[in-house]
Amino acid sequence: MMHSCRWSLLSLGVLGMGICTVPAHAAPPDTAPTALVTILEAIETASNEQDIESVMAFYADGFTNNDGFDRTTLQATLPQLWERYESLNYRVELQSWEEIDGNYVAETVTYIDGTQTTPRRINLESVIRSRQQFQGNQITSQEILSERNQLSSETPPQEVVVILPERVAPSESYGFDAIVQEPLGERYLLGAALDEGTTAEDFFTPRPLDLELLSAGGLFKVGDAPKDADNLWVSGLLVREDGLVVITRRLRVE
Structure with missing residues (x-):
């Protein structure tokens, strides 16, 4: 028995991924407000530092994900995944954004690279595209749009x-x-x-x-x-x- 490569959960700590075109009603990343850019940078930093408390501060209590993960599940399982890798690096790119009723919707691409050495050396490469809705500085929902992992x-x-x-x-x-x-x-x-x-x-x-x-x-x-x-x-x-x-x-x- 073995697990297949299930790594979209890794992106939850940092947002989703993949290259995409800008949706019809969304704006390009270079026009994004400073507040949104600052949130994304902070999530990326906290994930690279594997600081679970700081990461979870950006997820609302009622957070939902289209794969069925909620805030409790995410908080319990992210540290388990982090423990598998001696090194794990996240990079988040904003692809597009829009403002709806005073809150942001952001489409992002997350790149993840990692190395596991026990029981054998395994290298991880992951690219995940997702769309997340914010309320204030917290993510209330996320949809994984595409992913590729190796x-x-x-x-x-x-x-x-x-x-x-x-x-x-x-x-x-x-x-x-x-x-x-x-x-x-x-x-x-x-x-x-x-x-x-x-x-x-x-x-x-x-x-x-x-x-x-x-x-x-x-x-x-x-x-x-x-x-x-x-x-x-x-x-x-x-x-x-x-x-x-x-x-x-x-x-x-x-």
Whole structure:
């Protein structure tokens, strides 16, 4: 049993991520008010310092997230994740903002890089786009819009090209390809793919992964979206004799 790469929770301590265009009614980041910029910088600093009290001060008591995390869940689990990494660095970029009834709505991109050395060296790279609503200097709600995550035992990591749509309709089939760019030569390549929910309950549930010998240089899987609107984590694990890589993408079903 092992966990797939579930790292969107890491972004909650710092806001979400991904590159995007400015929404029709939102303003570009260079026009953002000083108050909003100051809040985002303070959240980034507190997250890099792994100061849970300072981070949580920016989340309202009634905070909600589209993956089912609330303020209590976030406060309990962020320190557990921080403990896994000897180093963990956050960088937040404001993508767009708007003011509604005296409060801010901000779309951000968070970049996370980390290194874990026990039981083996693993490098984390994560990019998450999210939209959060503020009331005063506190976040009242957050929606993760997109995310891409990679865990790798190699430095630099093996180059893998991932093909997955960002969103599909309910009940629609979708393809997930994770293709290793470097020629395998005489080396074997093992792999497994799975999809799972993005709720708080799913975050803590281990999933079995049955590795299979891959005849080609990557994973090529077809999945079926659930019947109702949802978010899925779609993950691929690739293992060679000289290292492994786990890649996760968010798939929106809507």
